[in-house]
Amino acid sequence: MDCSRQYKLEAVRNPFLCECKGLLEVIHDFRSLDSERLKREFDRRLSERMTNYSSGVWRYKELILPELPDAYITTKFEGNTGMYDSDRVAKYAGIRKLMLKAQSENPSGSFKDNGMTVAVSHGRSAGYTRFTCTSTGNTSSSLAMYAAIAGCSSYVFLPNRNISMNKVLQTLAYGAHLLSFNGTYDDGIRFSETNSEILGLYVCNSINPFRIEGQKSIIFEIAHQLRWKLPDWIIVPGGALSHATALGKGLQDLLDLGFIDRLPKVAVIQAEGANPFHRMVAQGESKLTPELQPFTRASAMNIGNPPSWKKALHYTVRQTNGVTASVTDEEIMNAKAVIDQSGIGCEPASAASVAGLKKLVEEGVVDREATAVCLLTGNMLKDTDAIREYHLDSMSEGIFANKIIPVSLDFESLQGYVPNL
Ligand SMILES: *Cc1c(COP(=O)(O)O)cnc(C)c1O
Numbered sequence: 223m224d225c226s227r228q229y230k231l232e233a234v235r236n237p238f239l240c241e242c243k244g245l246l247e248v249i250h251d252f253r254s255l256d257s258e259r260l261k262r263e264f265d266r267r268l269s270e271r272m273t274n275y276s277s278g279v280w281r282y283k284e285l286i287l288p289e290l291p292d293a294y295i296t297t298k299f300e301g302n303t304g305m306y307d308s309d310r311v312a313k314y315a316g317i318r319k320l321m322l323k324a325q326s327e328n329p330s331g332s333f334k335d336n337g338m339t340v341a342v343s344h345g346r347s348a349g350y351t352r353f354t355c356t357s358t359g360n361t362s363s364s365l366a367m368y369a370a371i372a373g374c375s376s377y378v379f380l381p382n383r384n385i386s387m388n389k390v391l392q393t394l395a396y397g398a399h400l401l402s403f404n405g406t407y408d409d410g411i412r413f414s415e416t417n418s419e420i421l422g423l424y425v426c427n428s429i430n431p432f433r434i435e436g437q438k439s440i441i442f443e444i445a446h447q448l449r450w451k452l453p454d455w456i457i458v459p460g461g462a463l464s465h466a467t468a469l470g471k472g473l474q475d476l477l478d479l480g481f482i483d484r485l486p487k488v489a490v491i492q493a494e495g496a497n498p499f500h501r502m503v504a505q506g507e508s509k510l511t512p513e514l515q516p517f518t519r520a521s522a523m524n525i526g527n528p529p530s531w532k533k534a535l536h537y538t539v540r541q542t543n544g545v546t547a548s549v550t551d552e553e554i555m556n557a558k559a560v561i562d563q564s565g566i567g568c569e570p571a572s573a574a575s576v577a578g579l580k581k582l583v584e585e586g587v588v589d590r591e592a593t594a595v596c597l598l599t600g601n602m603l604k605d606t607d608a609i610r611e612y613h614l615d616s617m618s619e620g621i622f623a624n625k626i627i628p629v630s631l632d633f634e635s636l637q638g639y640v641p642n643l
């Protein structure tokens with residue numbers, strides 16, 4: 223991204239930094255692809271079951287990692303997630319038409335699976351059997367799951383603060399070596415980038431460019447589900463910014479291939495306690511100033527120094543003429559309650575997308591008549607503490623709180639709670 227030096231696919235540079243220490247990105251040569259033929263082939267693959275091409279990621283293999291020999295594909299048929307048209311959530315956000323893309327329905331419960339299937343498959347093709355990441359939780363659950371089904375091992379560096387216990391337990395249950403350390407996510411990233419290759423560990427942190435390629439499938443699948451007609455806006459939460467980058471990069475691919483004829487705008491939403499990217503964009507600065515002590519209840523976005531900010535700035539904000547916004551934890555938790563009560567459900571970080579959309583509509587940045595897709599990044603059971611705190615804690619001021627009702631099992635007293643027909 224910095225010096226334009228190019229490497230061949232075979233010349234793996236674990237941990238994926240250029241000689242100049244800049245980020246690497248995958249560049250495709252799509253010139254030999256016939257878009258119309260490819261569209262028909264993607265349609266045909268929708269009827270395959272339990273093959274590599276029935277995965278919502280590998281269905282689009284030609285646009286993701288065409289050279290990978292099929293024998294290395296490690297898949298759990300990820301992707302293939304629902305897209306829901308929710309009037310209730312649309313009304314809350316103040317917009318005419320809103321769809322929710324539930325990446326929360328992935329096999330390990332978050333969109334990280336879309337990228338991790340590609341990273342682990344690539345790592346295996348390069349001869350690695352040991353994988354590592356530093357994670358705020360979902361990346362590690364996803365890595366531990368794919369490493370286990372590949373018969374490989376995973377080593378997960380876990381910051382010991384502000385992390386959801388559900389995610390830690392899921393990672394542990396899949397059999398990862400869980401290495402807890404005293405420090406932040408950013409400390410762990412720095413450590414693993416310096417030491418992994420010496421330890422023979424393939425690095426699956428968000429700078430791994432193959433994860434970004436896999437995550438592009440999210441926008442391919444959205445476009446495919448909408449018959450290649452995208453809405454005006456796509457709204458995504460931003461932590462390390464790999465999701466936002468992948469959306470922007472995937473949109474550019476679709477435009478280059480003629481699958482779509484214009485780019486929707488992308489809005490990247492951060493939490494107020496961890497919003498260095500938003501501050502940079504809003505203040506028109508050209509360099510990101512890290513947040514040294516990030517804090518948000520939406521733990522999946524609790525990142526002060528997002529490694530992929532340059533990519534996100536290029537592919538998402540500049541290329542799509544997109545915007546950023548920042549929302550409070552309270553706005554996030556209220557939006558989550560509405561999404562949960564609409565029957566779709568998500569973890570706190572995901573709800574930043576809807577909270578951010580509501581804010582952008584109120585500010586007049588997004589028109590009420592516009593159409594939008596909000597990305598729901600993680601499953602509601604990923605953070606059950608957040609549900610308990612919002613609904614049940616006596617101190618909670620959740621405006622949509624749903625309390626447990628203590629009753630005695632006699633008809634008379636129950637009539638007070640169950641309305642008559
Ligand atoms: C990872 C994650 C995010 C943030 O995505 P980035 O690519 O780090 O910006 C948001 N929500 C959930 C549930 C996540 O797991």
Ligand SMILES: [Zn+2]
Pocket residue numbers: 223224225226227240241242243244
């Ligand atoms: Zn370089």
